[in-house]
Amino acid sequence: MTTQTWPSPLKAGDRVQLVAASSALQAEALTRLSEGIAVVESWGLEVSEHPQPLRSWGYYAGSDAERSSDLEAKAPLLACLRGGWGSARLLERPRTLTPPLAPHWLLGFSDVTSLLWAREAAGIPGGIHGPMLTTLAAEPSWSQERLKALLFGSALAPIQGRGWSRGQAEGRLLAGNLTVATHLLGTPHLPELEGAILLLEDVGEAPYRIDRMLTHWRLCGALQRLGGIGFGSFKDCDETEEEMEQEADAAASRFSLEQVLRERTADLGIPVVGELPFGHDCGNAALPMGRRARLDGSSGTLELL
Numbered sequence: 001m002t003t004q005t006w007p008s009p010l011k012a013g014d015r016v017q018l019v020a021a022s023s024a025l026q027a028e029a030l031t032r033l034s035e036g037i038a039v040v041e042s043w044g045l046e047v048s049e050h051p052q053p054l055r056s057w058g059y060y061a062g063s064d065a066e067r068s069s070d071l072e073a074k075a076p077l078l079a080c081l082r083g084g085w086g087s088a089r090l091l092e093r094p095r096t097l098t099p100p101l102a103p104h105w106l107l108g109f110s111d112v113t114s115l116l117w118a119r120e121a122a123g124i125p126g127g128i129h130g131p132m133l134t135t136l137a138a139e140p141s142w143s144q145e146r147l148k149a150l151l152f153g154s155a156l157a158p159i160q161g162r163g164w165s166r167g168q169a170e171g172r173l174l175a176g177n178l179t180v181a182t183h184l185l186g187t188p189h190l191p192e193l194e195g196a197i198l199l200l201e202d203v204g205e206a207p208y209r210i211d212r213m214l215t216h217w218r219l220c221g222a223l224q225r226l227g228g229i230g231f232g233s234f235k236d237c238d239e240t241e242e243e244m245e246q247e248a249d250a251a252a253s254r255f256s257l258e259q260v261l262r263e264r265t266a267d268l269g270i271p272v273v274g275e276l277p278f279g280h281d282c283g284n285a286a287l288p289m290g291r292r293a294r295l296d297g298s299s300g301t302l303e304l305l
Contacts, residue, residue, distance in 0.1 A: 007125070082134050106119065230274070231276065292304070
């Protein structure tokens with residue numbers, strides 16, 4: 001593992017480079033992108049707009065080579081445009097994980113989990129699990145201010161969830177999308193999990209698929225190595241009240257999302273916290289990868305140390 005210096009806090013006038021590493025951006029998202037850029041520029045940063053924001057190759061935002069080249073930009077902050085799928089393919093290209101000459105921040109979530117986790121595994125600090133440029137403007141003010149504070153070196157307040165399993169744990173913070181992270185198991189791009197505080201979120205996955213993925217984590221011994229685990233937003237991963245009413249007769253043969261998350265972690269003997277404010281729902285609290293954190297399963301809080 002290569003040890004690198006943590007990126008310096010940003011200051012007014014610093015440049016932001018846009019990165020299209022995953023799925024192609026659709027034309028209707030350009031307005032959201034412009035709004036996100038406006039937020040960042042209101043912080044005094046200078047955004048170098050992507051020369052081809054609608055670049056595409058099939059369903060990707062360009063060929064692997066084109067998308068990988070975005071990550072080679074020399075700027076204090078590389079901000080991803082969107083998720084979808086595609087960033088894991090870039091891990092096959094050695095230059096994707098070449099330590100930068102000047103450490104920089106990399107911002108994104110969802111599919112960008114592949115890049116954030118691979119950088120962490122390679123000892124390249126500066127990953128931030130947080131809003132994309134196309135989701136930033138829709139974030140509540142507290143979430144926008146939290147990201148700004150993190151980038152500019154200010155202290156961050158704890159975030160509040162709901163305690164599911166008592167106790168406290170301190171460890172390195174890892175945050176990511178459950179589906180994407182599951183597909184890194186068994187690869188060299190999985191960060192060290194021993195004693196880590198793992199935070200997971202997802203979107204559009206039925207409870208039985210969440211069950212299947214967490215069972216895979218258990219079978220390979222990954223969950224058993226953690227210091228603590230927290231769950232954020234699992235958007236559109238549970239049945240609606242209307243669906244449950246329409247299928248009341250079948251309710252007894254189902255597990256809710258919360259039942260799955262609780263049951264698959266209840267016997268680990270570590271703090272477990274649910275309903276933390278990060279993921280595909282707004283707000284998506286910015287979380288610095290690799291920073292030491294404390295998870296409290298009694299109070300339901302996560303704080304950086």
